[in-house]
Amino acid sequence: MKTTDLSDKYPDKHFLLDFQCFSKTKSIHGQISTVFCPDDNSYVRDMLSENGQQKILFIDGAKSKKVALLGDNLAELAIANNWKGIIVNGRIRDAEIISEMEMPVFALGTCPKKSLKENKGEKDVELSIDGLRLKPDDWVYADINGILISDSKLDI
8 A cells, every 4th residue: 555545544644755765666564673873884784684574674874965874785685684675864875776676775865985884873772753753663654655654553
């Protein structure tokens, strides 16, 4: 079901805007795992190296335009380790390769520069994005129209 239809059915659910889909697959829904990591994707690699259990990794890079927090190698790692998709509140790189992948990848834009590797950040924490709170195991419903956030599974 499209996020437009979900928004009509659940008008009380909040949403995030301005995310673009960079992958071949243009929609995704499921529970999230979270990581907060402005300008340093060390914990992104750590998390994507684990079994994702068909969850969506929500990466909060605090909307930074300084570096990319995800590239084709990490997207391939996510596929290999059973992740369902990735949403980046920040930038990605290798967009031309990711555009051919089935792994859904949403982000605010691109940046050619790779991130720092200083093991800075936090895993499985509550995030605050555009005034909305996202917690590990919340549900997201994303497509090219927006990203709906819910603390419980929606009937689709």
